[in-house]
Amino acid sequence: MTETSDTLQVEFRNVTKLYGAVAAVKELSLGVRRGEFLTILGPSGSGKTTALMLLAGFVAPSSGDIIISGKSVASVPSYHRDQGIVFQNYALFPHLSVRRNLEFPLEMRGMEASERATRVARMLERVHLKEFGDRMPSQLSGGQQQRVALARALIADSPILLLDEPLGALDRNLREQMQGEIKSLHCEFSKTTICVTHDQEEALTLSDRIVVMRAGEIEQIDTPEALYDRPTTRFVASFLGEANFLTDREFKIESDARTSDAMPMIRPERIRIIPPNGRLQADNGEHQFASGTIASMIYAGPLRKYEVRVGSTVVIIREHVAAGQQIFRPGDEVQLEWLRSDIRFVAS
Numbered sequence: 001m002t003e004t005s006d007t008l009q010v011e012f013r014n015v016t017k018l019y020g021a022v023a024a025v026k027e028l029s030l031g032v033r034r035g036e037f038l039t040i041l042g043p044s045g046s047g048k049t050t051a052l053m054l055l056a057g058f059v060a061p062s063s064g065d066i067i068i069s070g071k072s073v074a075s076v077p078s079y080h081r082d083q084g085i086v087f088q089n090y091a092l093f094p095h096l097s098v099r100r101n102l103e104f105p106l107e108m109r110g111m112e113a114s115e116r117a118t119r120v121a122r123m124l125e126r127v128h129l130k131e132f133g134d135r136m137p138s139q140l141s142g143g144q145q146q147r148v149a150l151a152r153a154l155i156a157d158s159p160i161l162l163l164d165e166p167l168g169a170l171d172r173n174l175r176e177q178m179q180g181e182i183k184s185l186h187c188e189f190s191k192t193t194i195c196v197t198h199d200q201e202e203a204l205t206l207s208d209r210i211v212v213m214r215a216g217e218i219e220q221i222d223t224p225e226a227l228y229d230r231p232t233t234r235f236v237a238s239f240l241g242e243a244n245f246l247t248d249r250e251f252k253i254e255s256d257a258r259t260s261d262a263m264p265m266i267r268p269e270r271i272r273i274i275p276p277n278g279r280l281q282a283d284n285g286e287h288q289f290a291s292g293t294i295a296s297m298i299y300a301g302p303l304r305k306y307e308v309r310v311g312s313t314v315v316i317i318r319e320h321v322a323a324g325q326q327i328f329r330p331g332d333e334v335q336l337e338w339l340r341s342d343i344r345f346v347a348s
């Protein structure tokens with residue numbers, strides 16, 4: 001699809017935000033498609049929050065422009081940008097009941113009481129909080145508060161939803177459950193959603209596309225599958241999932257696809273461990289091999305993680321636990337085998 005102002009709901013055009021000498025965001029150019037779920041992912045200090053705050057209108061760009069629905073919003077204050085916002089710490093009004101929290105944005109728009117009541121009742125039902133309308137936020141669990149925050153952002157029916165670490169305050173199980181909930185709300189309401197997180201699993205699960213940021217700039221932007229399978233830089237390969245970099249000292253990986261500064265990389269689940277007397281695939285050029293010694297084995301429910309020493313390199317391997325599978329112990333001599341086509345070359 002070609003990107004035009006018709007298909008793009010949000011555009012950053014060469015946006016820079018300086019704090020003194022620090023460029024929190026540098027020459028950022030990015031288009032977000034209508035209805036898309038786009039996640040900005042990156043380590044602490046990479047400029048994710050600044051990008052979202054620029055979009056929300058809470059901070060102003062030092063240079064460049066931000067276009068929403070085809071119009072520059074440079075001079076539009078945050079309260080006039082038609083966006084629903086959900087923060088990590090929920091930001092519910094503590095002195096208002098759940099029902100009043102949801103009514104608030106509708107009241108601001110001048111909607112009359114009976115229509116407000118109908119919409120709030122419908123939304124409470126949708127987020128499974130029908131019985132909680134009269135409770136105060138402090139009487140709800142973290143997950144319930146976050147559902148109210150999502151409901152409040154959705155009820156105003158703004159075309160754009162901004163999520164700032166929306167699940168950061170929740171424990172692991174609840175986070176997974178809420179990821180499902182956000183996904184289904186996104187399918188149902190089709191809001192253009194821009195989400196900031198440093199949680200790679202959340203980004204992979206929720207997003208149509210992910211922007212990986214590094215030091216205020218975009219390192220790579222792509223679908224979750226493409227980013228994981230074809231990272232273009234060492235930074236992206238190690239930030240999103242685990243990566244083995246195969247140094248020339250221990251591994252001779254040649255390929256036509258290799259440029260001078262490229263580093264061969266393989267994901268841990270693409271390597272197979274074979275006992276010394278086990279059968280390797282015939283060497284028809286499709287497979288590559290290395291000999292090593294098991295350094296450690298960690299059992300983690302459905303997966304087993306091995307560290308295998310090959311010369312001075314430690315190779316990480318993840319195997320799905322299966323019935324009848326051979327288990328290797330530290331000190332075991334093993335062979336490693338992988339498909340040549342599973343090697344990726346990334347810029348170092």
Ligand SMILES: Nc1ncnc2c1ncn2[C@@H]1O[C@H](COP(=O)(O)OP(=O)(O)OP(=O)(O)O)[C@@H](O)[C@H]1O
Nearest residue numbers: 019022024042043044045046047048049050051198
């Ligand atoms: N108000 C501010 N004043 C000065 N420097 C700031 C301000 N806000 C952000 N910065 C700096 O800008 C850079 C980017 O910060 P930002 O908060 O956008 O990063 P982030 O990727 O969201 O990090 P985190 O995951 O820790 O929230 C950092 O170096 C930060 O110290």
